[in-house]
Amino acid sequence: xxxxxxxxxxxxxxxxxxxxxxxxxxxxxxxxxxxxxxxxxxxxxxxxxxxxxxxxxxxxxxxxxxxxxxxxxxxxxxxxxxxxxxxxxxxxxxxxxxxxxxxxxxxxxxxxxxxxxxxxxxxxxxxxxxxxxxxxxxxxxxxxxxxxxxxxxxxxxxxxxxxxxx
Amino acid sequence: xxxxxxxxxxxxxxxxxxxxxxxxxxxxxxxxxxxxxxxxxxxxxxxxxxxxxxxxxxxxxxxxxxxxxxxxxxxxxxxxxxxxxxxxxxxxxxxxx
Numbered sequence: 173x174x175x176x177x178x179x180x181x182x183x184x185x186x187x188x189x190x191x192x193x194x195x196x197x198x199x200x201x202x203x204x205x206x207x208x209x210x211x212x213x214x215x216x217x218x219x220x221x222x223x224x225x226x227x228x229x230x231x232x233x234x235x236x237x238x239x240x241x242x243x244x245x246x247x248x249x250x251x252x253x254x255x256x257x258x259x260x261x262x263x264x265x266x267x268x269x270x271x272x273x274x275x276x277x278x279x280x281x282x283x284x285x286x287x288x289x290x291x292x293x294x295x296x297x298x299x300x301x302x303x304x305x306x307x308x309x310x311x312x313x314x315x316x317x318x319x320x321x322x323x324x325x326x327x328x329x330x331x332x333x334x335x336x337x338x
Numbered sequence: 339x340x341x342x343x344x345x346x347x348x349x350x351x352x353x354x355x356x357x358x359x360x361x362x363x364x365x366x367x368x369x370x371x372x373x374x375x376x377x378x379x380x381x382x383x384x385x386x387x388x389x390x391x392x393x394x395x396x397x398x399x400x401x402x403x404x405x406x407x408x409x410x411x412x413x414x415x416x417x418x419x420x421x422x423x424x425x426x427x428x429x430x431x432x433x434x435x
């Protein structure tokens with residue numbers, strides 16, 4: 173009894189379309205309540221009610237999780253070829269970009285990176301850049317930064333020009 | 339397996355293998371599951387590829403080095419994946435010419 177009662181109540185709270193006309197207790201509830209009251213109303217039933225509440229809460233969480241889970245084992249994605257996966261990835265990102273650009277959202281996925289080099293291990297284990305190169309780059313970037321700071325706009329002519337004024 | 343041997347670089351402190359949109363495929367060492375670094379590096383790589391290395395745009399970058407203090411992040415791209423290796427940076431003193 174208690175189990176049904178509490179789970180129904182939970183559902184009512186979860187329903188997103190409740191408005192001011194939605195009855196707080198629907199008729200079936202009232203019957204159940206009367207049943208409870210007509211039957212044994214004792215501490216025992218209260219504790220049972222509480223237990224049922226927990227049970228229904230658990231089952232609700234379980235149900236919700238089951239709904240949210242995407243069953244990946246049933247699809248054939250495990251046997252998918254590398255090339256096919258790339259194709260699909262490209263197709264999906266194109267589709268996504270199309271939708272995103274149509275909806276006026278600015279977020280567009282970055283374009284694909286080129287294939288790049290063949291052996292990442294070799295490139296990454298190669299000796300790091302020499303100190304002189306680093307010094308060269310940092311001195312040049314410092315110079316660029318200071319040059320950019322020095323840029324000033326010289327005001328020469330008036331911005332608003334009047335035409336044909338006698 | 340997915341690390342393509344970059345987990346075996348001798349003086350490596352950590353490594354990351356990322357998809358081109360920045361998802362971590364494989365990671366280890368100090369960079370294990372370091373998604374924040376992964377996001378930053380992904381942005382960096384995408385920006386770096388926009389910079390033309392030569393005027394005819396035939397060549398693109400081979401390796402990006404980010405030096406922070408006495409550490410260096412070496413970044414490269416291979417097979418549409420981003421490879422990152424964090425290593426100690428102990429530069430050789432420049433030989434005076």
